[in-house]
Amino acid sequence: MSYFLVKQAGFLSTIQDLGRFGYGDIGISQSGAMDEEAFLWANKLLQNHPNSNMLEITYGNVELISFTQSIFCITGASAPLYLNKQKINPYQCYKIDKGDRIKIGFVQKGVRLYFAIKDGFLEAKELGSVSVSVKEQIKSPLKNGDKLFCKKSTSTILSYLKKEHIPKYSNHLKARVTLGYEYQEFSKEALSRFFQTNFIIKSHNRMGYFLSSPTPIQSQNIEIISNPISFGAIQITKNGEPIILLKERQSIGGYPKIGSVLPIDCFRLSQLKEGDSISFEPISLQEATKITRKFYKSFFY
Amino acid sequence: MDYEIKVASVNTLLITFCNSITIECSQKVQKAYTLFKNELDAKEIIPSYSSIAISFDIVRYSFEEIEQKVKKLLEKMPHIKLTQTDTIIEIPAFYDSSIAPDLQRLANIHKLSLQELITIHSKQLYYVYTIGFLPGFAYMGDVDKKIATPRLKTPRANVPKGSIAIANKQCAIYPQNSPGGWNIIAKTPLELTSKEYPNFSLLQIGNRVQFIPINKMEFLKLGGSL
Numbered sequence: 001m002s003y004f005l006v007k008q009a010g011f012l013s014t015i016q017d018l019g020r021f022g023y024g025d026i027g028i029s030q031s032g033a034m035d036e037e038a039f040l041w042a043n044k045l046l047q048n049h050p051n052s053n054m055l056e057i058t059y060g061n062v063e064l065i066s067f068t069q070s071i072f073c074i075t076g077a078s079a080p081l082y083l084n085k086q087k088i089n090p091y092q093c094y095k096i097d098k099g100d101r102i103k104i105g106f107v108q109k110g111v112r113l114y115f116a117i118k119d120g121f122l123e124a125k126e127l128g129s130v131s132v133s134v135k136e137q138i139k140s141p142l143k144n145g146d147k148l149f150c151k152k153s154t155s156t157i158l159s160y161l162k163k164e165h166i167p168k169y170s171n172h173l174k175a176r177v178t179l180g181y182e183y184q185e186f187s188k189e190a191l192s193r194f195f196q197t198n199f200i201i202k203s204h205n206r207m208g209y210f211l212s213s214p215t216p217i218q219s220q221n222i223e224i225i226s227n228p229i230s231f232g233a234i235q236i237t238k239n240g241e242p243i244i245l246l247k248e249r250q251s252i253g254g255y256p257k258i259g260s261v262l263p264i265d266c267f268r269l270s271q272l273k274e275g276d277s278i279s280f281e282p283i284s285l286q287e288a289t290k291i292t293r294k295f296y297k298s299f300f301y
Numbered sequence: 302m303d304y305e306i307k308v309a310s311v312n313t314l315l316i317t318f319c320n321s322i323t324i325e326c327s328q329k330v331q332k333a334y335t336l337f338k339n340e341l342d343a344k345e346i347i348p349s350y351s352s353i354a355i356s357f358d359i360v361r362y363s364f365e366e367i368e369q370k371v372k373k374l375l376e377k378m379p380h381i382k383l384t385q386t387d388t389i390i391e392i393p394a395f396y397d398s399s400i401a402p403d404l405q406r407l408a409n410i411h412k413l414s415l416q417e418l419i420t421i422h423s424k425q426l427y428y429v430y431t432i433g434f435l436p437g438f439a440y441m442g443d444v445d446k447k448i449a450t451p452r453l454k455t456p457r458a459n460v461p462k463g464s465i466a467i468a469n470k471q472c473a474i475y476p477q478n479s480p481g482g483w484n485i486i487a488k489t490p491l492e493l494t495s496k497e498y499p500n501f502s503l504l505q506i507g508n509r510v511q512f513i514p515i516n517k518m519e520f521l522k523l524g525g526s527l
Binding site: 021022023024025026027028030126127135136137178179180181225226227228230231232233250251252253259260262263285288289292293296297300301 | 307308309310311312313315317320321322334344345346347348349350351352353354356359360363364431432433434435436437438440477494496500501502505506
C-alpha cells in the first residue's frame with residue numbers, strides 16, 4: 001500500500017482537478033481548483049499531465065506522513081513549509097520517502113495552497129471528475145486519519161520556479177472584465193460607478209466572492225429570467241452588491257450580470273481574503289482572448 | 302429561427318431564443334440543446350428557460366468561429382423533432398403541516414381549506430422548464446394562480462431535503478438540505494438525484510410531473526423522514 005496519512009486535515013482541504021463538465025443540464029457545478037494558475041504550475045513542475053489531481057488546502061494547517069516514495073511540489077498561497085522540520089520552498093519539487101513528514105503552517109499571504117505529487121492521487125471519479133464539490137456533497141473534504149492513496153514514483157525531476165516568476169499575491173486586485181450580455185440592464189451611470197468603485201471583500205467560499213459596496217449598484221430590473229452563469233460572472237444582488245461567481249457557482253441564476261472577470265484574474269481573486277479590496281476595469285473580447293490563450297497555451301502545449 | 306448571440310465571458314457565448322417562461326420557448330431550447338450536444342465540440346453546454354450558454358476551448362477556437370458553427374447548426378432547427386414521451390413522472394407527496402411549514406399559511410392567504418389547496422396543487426400536471434440552483438433542482442410550472450405565492454422575504458437557512466415548494470408560478474423539490482426562500486407545502490420521500498438513475502437526476506428538462514398525495518404511513522413506508 002502506497003499512501004500519505006493525513007495527520008492534520010486543516011480547515012478545508014479537498015482533492016481537485018480541473019473540474020467536471022457535461023452535466024450542465026442537471027445543475028451540477030464545474031467545481032475544480034479555484035486557483036488554476038497555482039494548480040497548473042504544480043503539475044508543470046512535476047511534469048504531470050495538466051489535469052493531474054492534487055490537494056487544494058484552504059488557509060493551511062495540514063500535516064501529512066508519507067508511506068510511499070515520490071516527488072511533491074507545493075504552490076499557491078504563502079505559508080511556512082517543512083519537510084521533516086527542514087524549511088522548504090514553494091514552487092519547488094522535492095523527493096519524499098517512507099516516514100517523511102510534510103507540515104504546512106497557517107497561510108500568511110493568499111488563501112489557497114496546492115499540494116501535488118507525481119501523477120496525482122489514486123482517486124475514484126464521480127460524474128467524470130475527482131473534484132470535491134462541497135456545496136453539492138460530491139465526494140468529501142479531507143478528515144484527520146484519511147489515507148491519500150497513490151502510486152510510488154522513483155522520478156528524480158527536481159524542477160523549481162525562479163523566485164521572480166512566482167505569482168505574488170497582494171491585498172488588492174484590479175480585475176479585468178469582459179462586458180456581458182446583460183450589461184444593458186445597467187444605466188451608463190451605474191456602469192461608470194461600478195468601474196470607479198473600490199469594493200471590499202465581505203466573505204468568500206468556493207462558490208464565489210461576496211463584495212460590499214459603499215453605494216449600491218442599481219440595475220433597471222432587480223430580477224430577470226434565469227440565465228446560465230459563466231465562470232467569473234459578476235452578479236448584482238437585490239441589495240446592489242456584487243458577487244463574483246467561481247467554481248461551485250450554481251448553473252443558472254436570475255440576478256442581472258454586468259459581465260465576467262477574466263479567468264486568470266479569477267484565479268488571482270481566489271487568493272484574496274476578507275477585508276481585501278478589488279476594483280474593476282473593462283477589457284475588450286480580443287484582448288481577453290489574447291491573454292487567456294497565452295495563459296493556457298503555456299501549460300497545455 | 303429567431304435568436305440572439307451575445308458574449309457571456311471570454312470563452313462562453315449565450316444564445317437567447319425567446320423572452321418568456323413558456324413551454325414553446327422551452328422546447329426551442331431543448332431542440333437546440335440536443336443539436337449542440339450532438340454536433341458541437343464544446344466544453345460545457347448549459348440550457349436555461351430561454352437561453353443556452355456554450356463554453357468552448359479558447360486555445361483551439363475563437364468566439365467568432367464558435368458563433369459561426371452555432372449559426373450553421375441552428376439552420377437545422379426546423380428539421381429537429383423533439384422525441385415527445387407521454388411518460389408522466391409521479392412524485393409521492395405528503396402534504397402535512399408537520400413537515401410543510403408554509404402549508405397552512407398559504408391556505409389562509411388564499412382563503413382555501415387545506416384539502417382545497419392540496420387538490421389544486423396536486424391535480425396540475427407540471428412541466429420541467431429547466432434545472433439549476435442545485436443538482437436535480439427542477440423548476441416546474443405552472444402553479445395554478447389560485448395558490449401561486451411569492452417567495453419568502455427572508456430565505457430559510459435550511460430547507461430539508463425532499464421539500465416540495467412553490468414560488469409564484471413555479472414549483473420545485475429541494476434535492477438536498479439547503480438554504481431556500483420558496484414556500485414549503487409538502488415533502489417527498491423520493492431521492493431527486495442518485496448514481497443509480499440513468500442521468501443522475503430523476504427529473505430532466507421537458508418531463509411532465511404529477512404529485513400524488515400520500516398519507517403519513519405511506520410516506521414513512523417509502524423511506525420519508527419527519
